[in-house]
Amino acid sequence: MNYTSTINIPQFREDLITWFEKEQRSLPWRENRDPYRVWVSEIMLQQTKVDTVIPYFKNFIDHFPTLSALANANEQEVLKAWEGLGYYSRARNLQTAVKEVVEQYDAKVPDDPRQLGDLKGVGPYTKGAILSIAYGIPEPAVDGNVMRVLSRILRIEEDIAKPKTRKTFEAAVRDLISSENPSAFNQGLMELGALICTPKSPSCLLCPVQEHCTAFRDGVEQSLPIKKKKTKQSVHTYFALVVEDDTGKFILEQRPNQGLLAQLWQFPMVKPVEVGEHYIAAYVEEKFDVKVSDMQKLETVKHVFSHLTWFLEVRYIRVKGTLHAADKNMVLVTKEEMTPYPLPVSHQNIYKQLP
DNA sequence: AAAGCGGGGTT
DNA sequence: AACCCAGCTTT
Structure with missing residues (x-):
């Protein structure tokens, strides 16, 4: 049977x-x-x-x-x-x-x-x-x-x-x-x-x-069909740093070659627990060896994945001087030069907010 | 067997 | 907010 x-x-x-x-x-x-x-x-x-x-x-x-x-x-x-x-x-x-x-x-x-x-x-x-x-x-x-x-x-x-x-x-x-x-x-x-x-x-x-x-x-x-429910998803909050220098160049970083969004590009992300709101400017100045001249909040981006949720608190940061790639997974590009870089949808939504 | 891995649509 | 989808790989 x-x-x-x-x-x-x-x-x-x-x-x-x-x-x-x-x-x-x-x-x-x-x-x-x-x-x-x-x-x-x-x-x-x-x-x-x-x-x-x-x-x-x-x-x-x-x-x-x-x-x-x-x-x-x-x-x-x-x-x-x-x-x-x-x-x-x-x-x-x-x-x-x-x-x-x-x-x-x-x-x-x-x-x-x-x-x-x-x-x-x-x-x-x-x-x-x-x-x-x-x-x-x-x-x-x-x-x-x-x-x-x-x-x-x-x-x-x-x-x-x-x-x-x-x-x-x-x-x-x-x-x-x-x-x-x-x-x-x-x-x-x-x-x-x-x-x-x-x-x-x-x-x-x-x-x-x-x-x-x-x-x-x-x-x-x-x-029908019978399907048991899945486990609940977690929430992660980051700062997403849109850093632009006097020459109109932005920092992009490439994600690791394994795991979530592997090898895609993004605006640098840091955990708030690692860099508090008040230390963002100091972090950027130390990391990229520049002086911050202005910082403003852009719209927070919420992105829901199948198994977790991101809240990206976006900061637009203008710096004096010339940026350089602080790590080997980083590049310096103008807004126009970002076109060939594959970005996840969450960072496309940041890109849309650029001045 | 369970968990990780995107994004958009429907209800 | 919860659930769904023409699944596969890694652990």
Whole structure:
């Protein structure tokens, strides 16, 4: 006995695929089945809405139209194309993996599940998505949408926050998937989750597979999927120092190459516990060997991440003399020269306040 | 198994 | 304010 033993599998496949072929949205990564384009789109779509991804995908493909173009690009340029999209390790991992494909697999995206899954940034979902969509191979591609849709259709009440639960859904997809059209089947499940079987108030009356849905039959679709709540997030306050000298140069610093916002650039940040409000000027004078001529408050920037919140108390500081890079991760640039530097959204919001 | 990792939208 | 999202990597 398993979750899929109670539904009419051939009918379910047909209903889902027929609906998908008719109702699917027209999206830039659906223009063809180029494995590279499928790959880029799937990485961008991780934890990210379709509407957000569309302009980034177009711009990215314009800049890096092929595997080789991306492999040969410099990392700064790649991060700049990812600026504002979030989860920046996706971009660095993608380029790492693309270089590997060019070198090890003669610039052809592998269709072998093990080779594909070993690439940096390609996990179980992305592997299955590329195999099924680009190569027509019947592999499961289980994401949040698929877990929501199938938890309702099959009334699976396991906690989808647990890593182990994904395997339950992969087993169900292996039972259900169409070997004739695995691409439309997998995309159909996801499209259904995006358009009909939504997290809140699903449109069950419009659902093409309503007659197969156990949760709808039992009237429990609103309480699925089961997901235990996450831990609360912490709050961090910093001073963000916008330091400008007489020649119109500002200090930017690059974040470490690991951790939050790795390798992105920012206005220097210091903890208030380390540098009290009254000591900001003295700190800047000592750190950069200059004299502060003026300091004013700009608007505090609040930025909410998935797991923590920043409050950036912004100080605009004019100094006499010429700034120099106090550390080797710092650069001196004019406002115009900041353009090539990838900034996180919080610091873009500081940039917008510059005089 | 749990935690870290962005940002935007919905309710 | 809480919850959601076309997840993966590191610990």
